[in-house]
Amino acid sequence: MNAEDEHDGEDRIEALRELSLDREPERDLWPAVAARIEPRRSRRHRPWLGALAASALVAAVVLQLRPDAPPVTDGEVAAVLAEPLPRAGQVMPQQDALLKANLAIVQDAESQLRHALELDPESATLKRLLLSVEQRQGDLRSRIGQQET
Amino acid sequence: MAWTADRIPGVQSGANDDDQNAGDAELVRRAAAGDARAFERLYRANVGRVYGLCVRLTDGDRARAEQYTQDAFVRAWEKLDGFRGEAQFSTWLHRLTVNLVLGERRLLRRWVSFDDHVAAGEDGEAAEAAAFGEHPQQRVGDRMDLERALAKLPRGARAVLMLHDVEGYRHDEIAALTGIAVGTSKAQLHRARKLMKEWLR
Numbered sequence: 001m002n003a004e005d006e007h008d009g010e011d012r013i014e015a016l017r018e019l020s021l022d023r024e025p026e027r028d029l030w031p032a033v034a035a036r037i038e039p040r041r042s043r044r045h046r047p048w049l050g051a052l053a054a055s056a057l058v059a060a061v062v063l064q065l066r067p068d069a070p071p072v073t074d075g076e077v078a079a080v081l082a083e084p085l086p087r088a089g090q091v092m093p094q095q096d097a098l099l100k101a102n103l104a105i106v107q108d109a110e111s112q113l114r115h116a117l118e119l120d121p122e123s124a125t126l127k128r129l130l131l132s133v134e135q136r137q138g139d140l141r142s143r144i145g146q147q148e149t
Numbered sequence: 150m151a152w153t154a155d156r157i158p159g160v161q162s163g164a165n166d167d168d169q170n171a172g173d174a175e176l177v178r179r180a181a182a183g184d185a186r187a188f189e190r191l192y193r194a195n196v197g198r199v200y201g202l203c204v205r206l207t208d209g210d211r212a213r214a215e216q217y218t219q220d221a222f223v224r225a226w227e228k229l230d231g232f233r234g235e236a237q238f239s240t241w242l243h244r245l246t247v248n249l250v251l252g253e254r255r256l257l258r259r260w261v262s263f264d265d266h267v268a269a270g271e272d273g274e275a276a277e278a279a280a281f282g283e284h285p286q287q288r289v290g291d292r293m294d295l296e297r298a299l300a301k302l303p304r305g306a307r308a309v310l311m312l313h314d315v316e317g318y319r320h321d322e323i324a325a326l327t328g329i330a331v332g333t334s335k336a337q338l339h340r341a342r343k344l345m346k347e348w349l350r
Contacts, residue, residue: 011339011342012314012342013314013342013345013346013349015295015349016295016310016314016315018295019295019299019315020201021198021201021202021315021316022197022198022201023197023200023201023204024196024197024200025196025200025211025214025215025218026211027215029196029200029215029218029219029222030189030192030193030196032219033192033219033222033223033226034185034189036219036223037185037188037223037226037227
């Protein structure tokens with residue numbers, strides 16, 4: 001407390017000392033609070049969850065386009081991201097809708113990665129995955145454009 | 150005047166408080182790691198103080214006080230990663246709540262600006278009375294109890310009185326939390342005390 005505030009103290013109203021500060025709400029507010037707080041694991045692990053989810057989505061997108069695709073595992077994600085999409089001539093007309101649906105999924109994956117990066121902005125892995133997702137998104141847009149022309 | 154330590158943010162007075170702080174620190178650590186049960190215990194221990202503060206700052210509007218209380222705990226959960234333990238959790242939560250209710254929405258600035266605007270168009274004692282929403286003749290012999298007197302204060306003056314004289318904040322802290330000037334805080338406190346003393350004598 002500084003000197004001026006000490007001076008303020010001389011004028012305090014005694015009766016305020018009797019004032020009750022605590023007051024319990026008339027209903028339990030915890031359920032409403034609990035519903036608003038997102039489930040959270042440690043800060044260290046949270047971005048990885050987002051990254052893995054996004055990676056799995058991207059892997060699923062790529063593998064869906066390949067009829068002979070093996071089951072997806074986390075260890076295959078990086079390799080799958082590096083694989084090229086099928087060339088235009090290899091995509092059947094009925095797969096056009098699938099390409100568009102996959103583009104939407106990749107966009108969602110990008111959104112998840114950006115959210116994870118907000119929580120852990122320095123993560124080199126997340127940045128690398130985001131770059132891969134952006135490239136994949138570009139490939140899909142390009143392929144959809146080719147299908148439409 | 151001797152103020153009890155539990156009324157002053159950041160000040161504790163005994164061994165039990167030390168135990169409480171150690172318990173809070175562990176709960177905060179667990180909550181920051183995502184343990185909602187630990188955060189619920191922090192909520193249970195502090196909700197009375199937070200809700201009581203919100204009721205005071207919202208003119209007794211219980212619905213708004215409930216909403217602000219929920220918002221304060223949700224905000225606290227979101228910001229737990231940034232709580233470094235320099236202050237007690239209860240003090241940190243208290244300041245977060247004041248900032249949420251009065252600071253971020255610039256409520257206190259609006260309230261005191263309105264009070265000043267009203268007072269600027271009047272003269273002397275009548276001006277002050279008008280600024281505080283009463284007729285001068287009502288002030289004579291009008292003794293009230295504490296709660297009624299507080300309720301009658303204009304919102305800005307009451308908020309500053311509560312923060313400074315009841316909650317133990319300094320003027321510079323009030324200014325930092327709410328965005329009003331230090332001089333404005335002092336002026337509002339002076340007005341509030343003057344009126345309260347007249348009404349309570």
